[in-house]
Amino acid sequence: MSQVLHTPPPTATPGSPTDDAAALAARYGLTVSGARPTLPAYVRELWARRHFITAFATAKLTAQYSQAKLGQVWQVMTPLLNAAVYYFIFGILMGTSKGVPDFIPFLVTGVFVWTFTQSSIMAGTRAISGSLGLVRALHFPRAALPVSYALQQLQQLLFSMAALVVILLCFGVPLSLSWLLVIPALTLQFVFNAGVAMVMARMGAKTPDIAQLMPFLLRTWMYVSGVMWSIEKMLKNQDLPHAVLVALQCNPAAVYIDLMRFALIDSFHARQLPPHVWALAVGWALIAGVGGFIYFWKAEETYGRG
Incomplete structure (x- = not known):
């Protein structure tokens, strides 16, 4: 009976070619x-790729509805149609409009x-898995992708804000200095959305099926x-448990929504905001x-492989 001999793989020893190659690479900064x-x-x-991030977000936004006859009008029509459906179901059929001024x-x-939050997270989930050709072809910080998708959704929201302002004025909401609070509120929400998008981008890169689950969770x-x-x-x-009340008030999506309502709608008063709302938003x-950025960075070398 013949015996099969297993020889261990060669190891680098001082003076070996492997050791010399490592020293040579270190010498020349490789x-x-x-x-x-x-x-x-x-x-x-x-930061050095900030112009690429902005240009990529703008190009994606322009191309989003390029095949539709109404084109960029859908940037405003889509949330308006959603609002109309929700008004019919919740405001009329379920009566949630009762007791809510300027419903x-x-x-x-x-x-x-x-x-804005929903679209940023959904786009972030596919940021890596849907851009593998770009990831494998070019060298750049991969965080640029989820950040650019979040920026794209911010640009789309700003387009929609023109329609929102018209609606507010048509329903008797007066123009006020408090509207300036929209700027810090949207800035904080953008940072939050981009961070969650980076978390989902890493998870989606490893398990693409998460993108199918996200609509139900959102x-x-x-x-x-x-x-x-x-x-x-x-x-x-x-009559809800105190923990449930705190969770509803501290829910980040609700915090940013309430801040925007407080900034824009005169009948939405500060007493309707959760305690320490700006501290919660920050x-x-x-x-x-910060957490999403670090979490995404830790897997930087794995994106586009496998």
Whole structure:
């Protein structure tokens, strides 16, 4: 009976070709292809690609409805049609409009702001898995993709804001200095959305099937975020456990929606906001933005492989 001999793989020893190659690479500053840079270096690389991020987001936004006859009009029509459907179902059939002043501006604002978060997360989930050709062909910080998709959704929201302003004025909501609060509110929401998009981009790159699950999770999140109904009114009418009340008030989507309503709608008062609402908005933005960025960066060298 013959015996099969297993020889161990050769190891690098001092003076071996492997050792000499490593020393030569170190001498001339060569590094492993695709190796993850340090976090500060990664931030600098991302900042250096800021013009690419903006141009990529704008190009995606322009191409989004290029095949439709109405073109970019759908950027405004889509959230408006969603608001009309929600008004019919929740405002008329289910009666959630009762006791809510300026319900149509209340509803449209909630739908527009929620759509910003929903679309950013959905686009982020496919940011890597849907751009493998770009990821494999070019060297750039991969975080540029989910950030650019979040920026695309921000640009789309800004287009929609023109229609929102018209609706507010048509329903008697006066122009006010508080409208300037839209700027910090949207900035914080953008940071939050981009952070969550980066988390989902990493998860979607490893498990593309997550993209099929996300619509169900986001729909559930929407229903508990006060998009179509008043959280403040429901808290008064329902005997809910304290933990549930706190969770509803501190829900990040609800926080950003309520901040926008407070900024834009005169009848939406500060007492309807959760306690320390601006601290909550900043906290959620930092947790999602910084945490999501680090979480995405840690898998930088794995994107586009396998």
